[in-house]
Amino acid sequence: MNAPIVIVGAGQSGLQVAESLRSEGYDGPILLVGDEPCLPYHRPPLSKAYLAGEADEAQLTIRAPAALAKKQIECVTGVSVVAIDREARAVHLSDGRTQAYAGLVLATGSRARPLPVPGADLAGVFALRTLDDTRRIATALEAARTVVVIGGGFIGLEFAAVAAKQGKQVTVLEAADRLMARVVAPPVSDFYARLHRDHGVAVELGAQVAGLDGVAGRVSAVSTADGRRFAADLVIVGIGIVPNTELAEAAGLTCERGIVVDECARTTDTQIVASGDCTARRLPGGALLRLESVQNAVEQGKSAAAALMGRERPFAAAPWFWSDQYDVKLQMVGLSAGYDEVVIRGEVEARRFSVFYFRAGALIAIDAINEAGVHMLGRKLLDKGHRLAPEQARDPHFELASALT
Amino acid sequence: MVMITYIEPNGSEQQIDVPEGWSLMQAALSNGVEGIEGECGGSCACATCHCYVDDTWAERLPAAADNELEMLDNVAAERRPTSRLSCQIKASADLAGMVVRLPDVQS
Ligand SMILES: Cc1cc2nc3c(=O)[nH]c(=O)nc-3n(C[C@H](O)[C@H](O)[C@H](O)COP(=O)(O)OP(=O)(O)OC[C@H]3O[C@@H](n4cnc5c(N)ncnc54)[C@H](O)[C@@H]3O)c2cc1C
Numbered sequence: 001m002n003a004p005i006v007i008v009g010a011g012q013s014g015l016q017v018a019e020s021l022r023s024e025g026y027d028g029p030i031l032l033v034g035d036e037p038c039l040p041y042h043r044p045p046l047s048k049a050y051l052a053g054e055a056d057e058a059q060l061t062i063r064a065p066a067a068l069a070k071k072q073i074e075c076v077t078g079v080s081v082v083a084i085d086r087e088a089r090a091v092h093l094s095d096g097r098t099q100a101y102a103g104l105v106l107a108t109g110s111r112a113r114p115l116p117v118p119g120a121d122l123a124g125v126f127a128l129r130t131l132d133d134t135r136r137i138a139t140a141l142e143a144a145r146t147v148v149v150i151g152g153g154f155i156g157l158e159f160a161a162v163a164a165k166q167g168k169q170v171t172v173l174e175a176a177d178r179l180m181a182r183v184v185a186p187p188v189s190d191f192y193a194r195l196h197r198d199h200g201v202a203v204e205l206g207a208q209v210a211g212l213d214g215v216a217g218r219v220s221a222v223s224t225a226d227g228r229r230f231a232a233d234l235v236i237v238g239i240g241i242v243p244n245t246e247l248a249e250a251a252g253l254t255c256e257r258g259i260v261v262d263e264c265a266r267t268t269d270t271q272i273v274a275s276g277d278c279t280a281r282r283l284p285g286g287a288l289l290r291l292e293s294v295q296n297a298v299e300q301g302k303s304a305a306a307a308l309m310g311r312e313r314p315f316a317a318a319p320w321f322w323s324d325q326y327d328v329k330l331q332m333v334g335l336s337a338g339y340d341e342v343v344i345r346g347e348v349e350a351r352r353f354s355v356f357y358f359r360a361g362a363l364i365a366i367d368a369i370n371e372a373g374v375h376m377l378g379r380k381l382l383d384k385g386h387r388l389a390p391e392q393a394r395d396p397h398f399e400l401a402s403a404l405t
Numbered sequence: 406m407v408m409i410t411y412i413e414p415n416g417s418e419q420q421i422d423v424p425e426g427w428s429l430m431q432a433a434l435s436n437g438v439e440g441i442e443g444e445c446g447g448s449c450a451c452a453t454c455h456c457y458v459d460d461t462w463a464e465r466l467p468a469a470a471d472n473e474l475e476m477l478d479n480v481a482a483e484r485r486p487t488s489r490l491s492c493q494i495k496a497s498a499d500l501a502g503m504v505v506r507l508p509d510v511q512s
């Protein structure tokens with residue numbers, strides 16, 4: 001039998017590559033290898049609906065076994081790829097097998113960044129990345145009363161919202177002087193700090209965690225560098241991710257903050273493509289862009305499948321992302337880094353407004369809060385390169401849609 | 406289980422027993438129905454789970470929330486009065502026999 005195209009990592013991106021290979025007309029064998037014990041699932045609900053008990057595991061699973069079989073996608077779970085032999089065009093698996101490949105896809109994703117302080121390994125301290133993590137957290141949350149979230153980024157804040165809604169006493173410790181500082185402007189950070197405080201969450205900014213204390217191996221408190229101490233019987237660490245690049249590095253592929261790929265998801269080896277959280281994409285200007293999002297997992301997955309079929313399908317759309325906290329939906333489009341002007345449009349008090357980011361007068365990003373329409377319009381504006389001037393965004397009588405023509 | 410008929414873009418019909426409480430998007434994905442992408446996993450954030458609900462059923466469904474309506478204004482295929490996001494429709498006994506048609510593009 002012909003060697004299959006082997007996809008390492010059975011996450012959303014790996015599955016996308018497999019399905020896109022079929023829509024690109026590839027009819028050879030496909031083998032998806034995943035080290036988690038389950039079939040590919042949607043990760044975003046883990047800190048949202050699933051954690052809140054609004055969905056069960058089967059609902060998160062993207063395709064049931066029969067749907068994979070129909071497309072002749074073979075998926076082995078609970079097995080990891082431990083090494084790549086580029087010369088022999090084969091991978092070594094954790095179950096001792098060696099598997100030849102006709103093409104190789106690295107969709108290894110990322111893992112939670114470990115907290116580098118004493119006590120981080122105490123019982124009751126969790127990262128939130130996998131279905132398994134979430135299951136254990138949900139059980140621990142039932143019994144918990146005081147919850148400390150380390151890191152005021154998306155995942156930590158979404159978790160804080162779920163825990164607060166369940167009546168827990170929640171504290172968020174953020175080292176920076178505002179929430180989600182890496183990605184949003186101060187007005188958005190301030191809005192979210194207020195939103196959480198309104199729901200009874202203590203938001204502590206400038207709180208650098210120094211260590212965790214425990215009693216009989218279980219976490220009991222978190223202390224900060226400035227000497228404060230926060231009691232906790234459950235701690236969630238959400239301080240970012242680390243891309244899983246070790247396999248690629250060991251195989252000699254270029255990695256820098258991720259597996260380096262071009263706009264068509266190609267690595268430095270023509271037989272190997274990579275997609276999703278594990279990659280860093282080289283932009284035409286030379287800069288590297290690492291995105292951690294569903295859109296990136298899906299779009300790069302499509303690029304990777306096309307590339308294996310010898311076609312170019314560059315991923316060039318403006319990045320988008322969302323976050324659900326309480327009844328507020330944040331939808332972001334574009335990259336706001338490097339902005340020199342922001343315009344706020346809408347009603348902050350009514351929790352319905354958008355923040356427009358400009359650089360040298362050009363629109364580069366929009367954060368929409370409970371304004372899905374503005375977000376979707378922003379995608380069109382940025383993808384098609386339409387111009388919107390700061391004065392227009394600022395003018396409440398200006399019809400945003402007219403910028404599309 | 407609630408029997409729902411999905412009509413794929415090429416016209417073929419799939420009848421699926423959807424567990425109560427599941428969204429029509431989840432059941433479509435799980436069963437490999439063609440014509441629904443459901444990229445965001447049901448967060449009402451991607452608009453790639455667009456469907457047309459048969460007239461007689463459209464009015465029986467709970468009304469769409471503002472967020473869904475705004476996303477619907479931006480679907481890739483034609484927006485019709487019967488357009489809904491299938492991730493926002495939860496299967497319940499009173500929907501048994503419902504028919505949804507899937508558009509030819511989602512993104
Ligand atoms: C709690 C949470 C909430 C999120 N919310 C949002 C959101 O609201 N919006 C959004 O856009 N994004 C969100 N994300 C991010 C989004 O889920 C990821 O960007 C996306 O899942 C990336 O997909 P992926 O396939 O690249 O990686 P992953 O989903 O990480 O999948 C990679 C898989 O490969 C496996 N693997 C790694 N190495 C090997 C190996 N050597 N052998 C075999 N298998 C291996 C991993 O275990 C994993 O199962 C969220 C993420 C989390 C954790």
Ligand code: FES
Binds near residue numbers: 449
């Ligand atoms: S699945 Fe994304 S909007 Fe329905």
